[in-house]
Amino acid sequence: MSLKVFVLAGEPSGDRLGGALMQGLKTLQPKVQFDGIGGTQMAAQGLQSRFAMEELSVMGLAEVLPKYRHLKRRIRETAEAILAWRPDVLITIDSPDFSLRVASLVKAASDIRTVHYVAPSVWAWRPKRAVKMAKSIDQVLALLPFEPPLMQAAGMDCDFVGHPVVAEPQASQAEIAALRSRFNLGDSPLVLALPGSRRSEVTRLAPIFGESLQAFQHLYPNHRVVVPCAAPVAALVQEAAADWPADTLFLDPNAHDPAEFAGLKRAAFAASDLALAASGTVSLELAAAATPMVIAYRFQWLTWQIMKRMALIDTVTLVNLVSDTRVVPECLGPDCRPGTIARCLRELAEAPELQKAAMAVTMQRLGQGGEAPGLRAARAVLDRL
Incomplete structure (x- = not known):
């Protein structure tokens, strides 16, 4: 039986995480289907993005305001596509302003499992973000080893999967x-x-x-x-x-x-x-x-x-x-x-x-010397399905 995964990234760093995660999922579960939004790294793993990821790579109030109505429409369209496809799991990657709004709409209308990759930095400021996030997210994939207890305290499953920097090649x-x-x-x-x-x-x-x-x-x-x-x-x-x-x-x-x-x-x-x-x-x-x-x-x-x-x-x-x-x-x-x-x-x-x-x-x-973060993230997702 095929596993259906909707995966969503909104910027280049998220696309890199998504590409490695998709590769890990294909390794552990060869019969996997992908749908979603991403960039070149995710496309290399077989994703046909529903629209250009660059539409979501907007930072700052002055930049967001002119595109607010368009982004709001993309949030609604993406949530509707997820609900129509009925994936086994929705994985949103960083870009919380877009990702968590999509997840919230999906959760309000279904029991689709939701996973968010990259924990919010509640250890630095605005700790209540985790409690708000728990209303629409079932599981968090954390890059930093001290983050899981903070997410779990808010009511979410959380797995430390390693930071992508440990998998980057170093100069000879x-x-x-x-x-x-x-x-x-x-x-x-x-x-x-x-x-x-x-x-x-x-x-x-x-x-x-x-x-x-x-x-x-x-x-x-x-x-x-x-x-x-x-x-x-x-x-x-x-x-x-x-x-x-x-x-x-x-x-x-x-x-x-x-x-x-x-x-x-x-x-x-x-x-x-x-x-x-x-x-x-x-x-x-x-x-x-x-x-x-x-x-x-x-x-x-x-x-x-x-x-x-x-x-x-x-x-x-x-x-x-x-x-x-x-x-x-x-x-x-x-x-x-x-x-x-x-x-x-x-x-x-x-x-x-x-x-x-x-x-x-x-x-x-951060996981150096261990299993690659993308494979570790994929294993964490599958283990909790």
């Missing part, structure tokens, strides 16, 4: 050597700089990062700065680099095919002695490459005030949270200034080994 010594040779880096120590992937982040952070790196390089003149740019902001980063060290190497994804750039980025991460990065999941990519880091981020004033009052944790860096340490320095809000960042970089350059153990623990706790 040959790739590192090729990077150094191609860009004439010699044996210089390298500083990786990652000022974000959104225009608003780069606009705020690039000048601060530049001044910080200039001050650091004044003390450590042998260090070269390497910047693997995010495609949407590659030109902006280079335009904003007036105050960056003169010999900074910018790696532009728009100048390489995707596979080649992925290799260059892997090599840059692995070859670097330390990193200065915007806050976000990039801290886990750095940990996977065993690259010690300083995290820095400047928020809008109002955002910072709200965060200070609503935050339930004293760190925003996942390496600190997962390893239960505070070894990764954070320069956030008013502390995101060149003098403070340069001092943290200097201290890190003098004692990088302090972070190595925490990064290794983080990777182990």
Whole structure:
């Protein structure tokens, strides 16, 4: 008997999770049928998306408002398609504003089992989201090991399935050597700089990062700065680099095919002695490459005030949270200034080994060395059907 799975992703990170999950389901249950919405990774596993996933990749109030009526119609159409097809399970992946509204409509009209992949960060802020979510979600697939008890307390089944970062390939010594040779880096120590992937982040952070790196390089003149740019902001980063060290190497994804750039980025991460990065999941990519880091981020004033009052944790860096340490320095809000960042970089350059153990623990706790997260997620779904 065939298993029917409706799977829904709304952005590239969800598409990657969905593709790996679908591959896992096909491995464990060859007679599986898929319907739903996704991108290229899910299409590679046999999904014919009902509409372009990019319609759902909308962020921010100003961007959502003009498309509100269209998105609302897509929510209704998707729920109606699920109810008509009657799958054994509906799996929604991240994108909660869209996914959970669809799940709510489906649950209100049926007993179809609902699974949500990626737990909301209730450990950081707005803990009541889990209780609200439990009204329409039966099971959660969690990326972080401390999330299941929080979801279970709200009334949902929850399985830790591992973080996708543990399955990402790491650079070989040959790739590192090729990077150094191609860009004439010699044996210089390298500083990786990652000022974000959104225009608003780069606009705020690039000048601060530049001044910080200039001050650091004044003390450590042998260090070269390497910047693997995010495609949407590659030109902006280079335009904003007036105050960056003169010999900074910018790696532009728009100048390489995707596979080649992925290799260059892997090599840059692995070859670097330390990193200065915007806050976000990039801290886990750095940990996977065993690259010690300083995290820095400047928020809008109002955002910072709200965060200070609503935050339930004293760190925003996942390496600190997962390893239960505070070894990764954070320069956030008013502390995101060149003098403070340069001092943290200097201290890190003098004692990088302090972070190595925490990064290794983080990777182990996220599932490194175990079953691939996509297969583990598939097994968790099937075990509870």
